[in-house]
Amino acid sequence: MKLLPLFLRRPIEAVYERRLAATLVGLPRPQHVGIMVDGNRRWARKAGHTDVREGYRAGGAKVTTFLGWCAAAGIEHVTLFMLSDDNLGRPAEELGPLIEVIEDTVRDITAEGRDWEVRAIGSLDMLPGTSARVLKEATAATTGRGGLKVDVAVGYGGRREIVDAVKSAFEEHIAAGGDPAELVARFGIDDISRHLYSPVADHTDFIIRTSGEQRLSGFLLWQSAYAEMHWVDCYWPAFRHVDFLRALRSYANRERRFGK
Numbered sequence: 001m002k003l004l005p006l007f008l009r010r011p012i013e014a015v016y017e018r019r020l021a022a023t024l025v026g027l028p029r030p031q032h033v034g035i036m037v038d039g040n041r042r043w044a045r046k047a048g049h050t051d052v053r054e055g056y057r058a059g060g061a062k063v064t065t066f067l068g069w070c071a072a073a074g075i076e077h078v079t080l081f082m083l084s085d086d087n088l089g090r091p092a093e094e095l096g097p098l099i100e101v102i103e104d105t106v107r108d109i110t111a112e113g114r115d116w117e118v119r120a121i122g123s124l125d126m127l128p129g130t131s132a133r134v135l136k137e138a139t140a141a142t143t144g145r146g147g148l149k150v151d152v153a154v155g156y157g158g159r160r161e162i163v164d165a166v167k168s169a170f171e172e173h174i175a176a177g178g179d180p181a182e183l184v185a186r187f188g189i190d191d192i193s194r195h196l197y198s199p200v201a202d203h204t205d206f207i208i209r210t211s212g213e214q215r216l217s218g219f220l221l222w223q224s225a226y227a228e229m230h231w232v233d234c235y236w237p238a239f240r241h242v243d244f245l246r247a248l249r250s251y252a253n254r255e256r257r258f259g260k
Contacts, residue, residue, distance in 0.1 A: 013242060020245045027252035030205035032077040033070060034220050034227070037063065039211030039235030046235070053097045058237035060105035067109060067116060067150060069244050077149040079204070081219045085123050085157035092128070099127065099154075103134050106152055110138045115147030121197035122156030151198045158221030165195035165222075192222065203227075206251050210236040226258045 037059055044055030063080060070078050082102050088095065110118050120135040127135075135154065169191045173183045183191075204223040207216070212233045216224065230247045232239065 017242050017245060020242065020249065024245065024248055024252060027249075029074055029248065030228075030251055031075065032079070032204045032206070032223075033075055034079045034081065034204050034207040034224070035066065036081045036207070036209035036213075036217070036219055037236040038209055038213055040237060042211065043235035043237045052094075053101070055235075055237060056098050056101040060101045060108075062237050062239060063105050064108050066239070066244070067148060069241055071116070071148045073244075073248065075148070077151075079121075079151040079153060079198070079220060081153045081156065081217075083122070083154045083156070084218060085126065085155050085160055086218070088123075088126055088155055095128070099131050102152070102154055103131060103138075106135055106138050109150065109152075110142050114142075115145055116142060116150050117145045117147060118142045118150045118152060119198055120154055121151050121161075122154045123160060124155060126155050153219070156197075156219075158216070158218040161197055162192065162222055164197070165192045168195040196222065206230065206247075208232060208247050210234060210239050226256070228254055228256065 040055035040059035041052040042055070043058065044052045047054070049055065063082075067078060082105075083098065087098075090098075106118065106120065109116060118139045120139050124132040124135060131154075135152070139152070169187070170180060170183060172195070174180060203225070204220050204227045207220065207224055207227045208230045209215075210232045212231065214229075214231045220227070228251055230250050232243055232247070234240075234243060
């Protein structure tokens with residue numbers, strides 16, 4: 001069957017979206033959503049672009065839209081996986097344009113008038129040039145805004161975060177005059193949770209990954225112990241509101257047992 005023309009498809013999709021949203025009223029919602037914004041380059045190639053930077057730009061624009069959906073849905077916290085520490089090894093001609101788009105995206109979501117409190121997390125000091133300063137300055141302006149909490153993971157690796165959390169716990173203990181051996185004797189889960197990059201992110205309810213890939217790739221390894229996973233076949237720039245609503249429906253229909 002041939003696809004419906006766009007002018008007919010959009011009204012039908014709008015009706016379906018409203019009905020789907022209505023079915024979610026009163027159902028459980030995730031409070032912390034992790035989103036892996038994957039497939040920007042593949043989207044660009046599929047769309048016929050010879051420059052994959054068009055995929056990065058489209059993906060960056062979708063971030064702002066997605067955060068608006070999350071805020072409207074009553075979600076409290078979103079972590080965006082935009083660049084892994086492994087990605088920092090890409091060639092400069094590929095990494096540079098991607099980081100530029102990330103900088104532009106962070107400037108957009110931290111702009112005046114947005115009720116979002118944004119943090120940049122990850123190995124920021126490993127970023128090239130002035131990128132770390134740009135991200136830190138932009139996000140610092142949102143401190144205390146309240147509203148949706150947003151962590152932008154840049155140069156981020158879950159294993160590196162856990163190592164850094166352990167180091168931070170020991171540094172804090174030693175700086176206060178404590179004996180390292182004493183901390184070793186009582187060291188526990190909370191000592192790591194308190195020293196993660198984002199202090200409000202010791203657990204994640206729901207992780208979404210676009211592009212059809214079904215792996216975590218080091219994303220929120222500590223926080224995702226009991227997270228529900230949702231895989232979406234479309235590339236990130238093509239992720240629609242209806243895809244988001246379907247993800248929320250999937251979450252609402254699951255029985256979360258937390259290992260019990």
